[in-house]
Amino acid sequence: MECISTARAVVIINGSTTNDFRLHKAIDNEVSNAKYILRCFEIFSGLNINFKKSCLEDFDVKEETLFRMAAICKCKIGSLPINYLGIPLGANSKRITTWEPIIDRVRKKLSSWMSRTLSWAGKVVLINTILSSLSIFFMSLFNTPMTIIKKDRQY
Structure with a gap:
């Protein structure tokens, strides 16, 4: 939780960085916006994100909130350790x-x-x-x- 609550991030758009922002627990509106941004990425890049293969991991999130977010993204709910490129993370x-x-x-x-x-x-x-x-x-x-x-x- 410390990694998430103290981390700051920026987004690079057309080679320019945005102002940094703090990461925090997601709410429904933010999950919908993130999915919208990913959809825009699909349209502009021609690549597709397979949400059926994707999963959400929870870090101190209520179970009902996690299920709601997974329903919005149409993805699975995962648990640690997860496999990423054949490597068991966590x-x-x-x-x-x-x-x-x-x-x-x-x-x-x-x-x-x-x-x-x-x-x-x-x-x-x-x-x-x-x-x-x-x-x-x-x-x-x-x-x-x-x-x-x-x-x-x-x-």
Whole structure:
């Protein structure tokens, strides 16, 4: 709650920043306005926001208010931890269970390559592809426990 109640934000419009403003709990009118702004973004950019895949997270918001806001946005209500780009945000990075999906994905990719007859250079390229994407991204956000680093060295 401290992050939200003390934070200040600005909006960049056509390269110019607006005056800064404080973030606070949203009310129905503000949620409708935010949805309107996102709709304008869709029209001008040609991109679409998939609200069916989007979700609202609550930070000390009454349940009825959260359901009302989700109905306005036509989106789901989520809970922490959430997955963002395959990364569980809000999860305890010190727990091995938080790292299991990453380990499983790397193990799955590597095991499918083990049976292939690839040159040494081909295997290096494939391994670098995996390591440079998901696991490195995950490790750049969280401190990796030593048990995870030492786990399954046969791969």
